[in-house]
Amino acid sequence: MSRSIRPDAVLIQAVIAGALSFAHLHDVAAAAGQSGWKAWAYPISVDLLLVAVWRRLRTARRDRAAWTWFVIALCASLGANVATAGLLDLERVPAWLCILVAGWPALAFLGGTLLVHSTADPADPPQAVDDVPATSEVEMHRTDEPDPAPAPVPELTPTPPVAGTPAVPAALLDHARKIAAAHQASTGSPMPANALSARLQLPGPMADAIATQLQLT
Known part of the structure; x- marks a missing residue:
């Protein structure tokens, strides 16, 4: 199915503006002495x-050179439109305008060549490899000496109960052994x-029995 052709107001406006600007540039060039195909x-x-x-x-919206040549071409187009609106006597064209018209081909060729064959500066240039700071290597050998390991706490081995002393429950003896080991680890004695x-708050015979089995003096 063929698509229907719809008139576009912007496209029509562009054709009209282009045709008029084209004719005005031709008239200015012809008035400046460029006749025939030259105009x-x-x-x-x-x-x-x-x-x-x-x-x-x-591709490069921030290119100053591109914007400079855009202003030059726009001034040439708008200047021809304004000049042919009655502000310029086409029968008596001033000498400076003839010089501009005669020098325009070389100027346009220079601008087009620079725009086509020059490379645009990237917005974000890639960082060079040399600019990347080198990652510091992990130091595998320590210069300082490590802290000495704590001395192991000797295990207190209970002695068999002496005859005539009260029997000590296993749970109470284990609790007393932990208290004695903690005291020796913190004080070294x-x-x-x-x-x-005094810590266990037990009767004298029971405390003496525990101390005897833990070899405490």
Whole structure:
């Protein structure tokens, strides 16, 4: 199924503006002494420069050179439109305008060549490898000496109960052994029997029996 052709107001406006600008550039070039096909080549030259600028700005919107040539081509197009609106006597063209018209082909060729064959500066240039700071290697050998390991706490081995002493429950004896081991680990010396008796708060015979089995003095 063929698509229906719909009129586009912007496209029609562009065709009208292009045709009028094309004719005005031709008239200015003809009035400046460029007759025949030469006068028709000038509007083509201006339009081609605008196309080159537009293609460049699509990839590099911050390119100052592209914007400079865009202003030059726009001034040439708008200047011809304004000049043919009655502000310029086409029968008596000033000498400076003839010089501009005569020098325009070389200027347009220079601008188009620079825009097409020059590379645009990237917005975010990649970082060079040399600029990346080298990752510091992990130091495998320590210069300082490590802290000495704590001395192992000697295990207290209970002695068999002496005849005539009260029997000590296993849970109570294990609890007393932990208290004595903690005291020796913190102070570096065995726990006195009287200190263990005061800590456990047991009767004298029972505390003496525990101290005897733990070899405390």
